[in-house]
Amino acid sequence: MSSERGKDIAEGSSRVNPPGDPQQTPSRYESQKRRDWNTFGQYLKNQRPPVPLSQCNSNHVLDFLQYLDQFGKTKVHLQGCMYYGQPEPPAPCTxxxxxxxxSLDALIGRLRAAYEENGGSPETNPFATGAIRVFLREVRQGQAKARGIPYKKKKKKPTQGKGNDESSSTIHFS
Structure with a gap:
């Protein structure tokens, strides 16, 4: 990597390589999606017996998400913990x-897209099932209670009518 390219990245430059450039680097999202897809594929191969992707279902996805918990960094207080429901506990606990x-929500979004990009049908996408949505909702609610942080669904701000504020430099997309 040239020092100029490194400088562009460090400064947040959005310079893009010309189309057809063999050294064109994928976006951060695309790179992460490929890593996630490869990690999930490796997880399926390591199952006993190995699970072919064509036989993967939402139970395999749920097992994968639970497997990933061992690598997590978010403290989730148990109901019997004296710090349960406290956003900033004063001392460490077990x-x-x-x-x-x-993180799980973003991961599922990337895997859902990768599944379809790799030839999977939207109708059979194991990352898009109701069981996955329920699991994510339960994780969100459980973590919110354990950490004392209420998750409230954000209300959409009303969009201004076109041409109402000529001095505004904000662009509203609908």
């Missing part, structure tokens, strides 16, 4: 660390 809900 409660487990887990994957944060937001």
């Amino acid at each position: 409660c487990p660390v887990r994957q944060a809900w937001g």
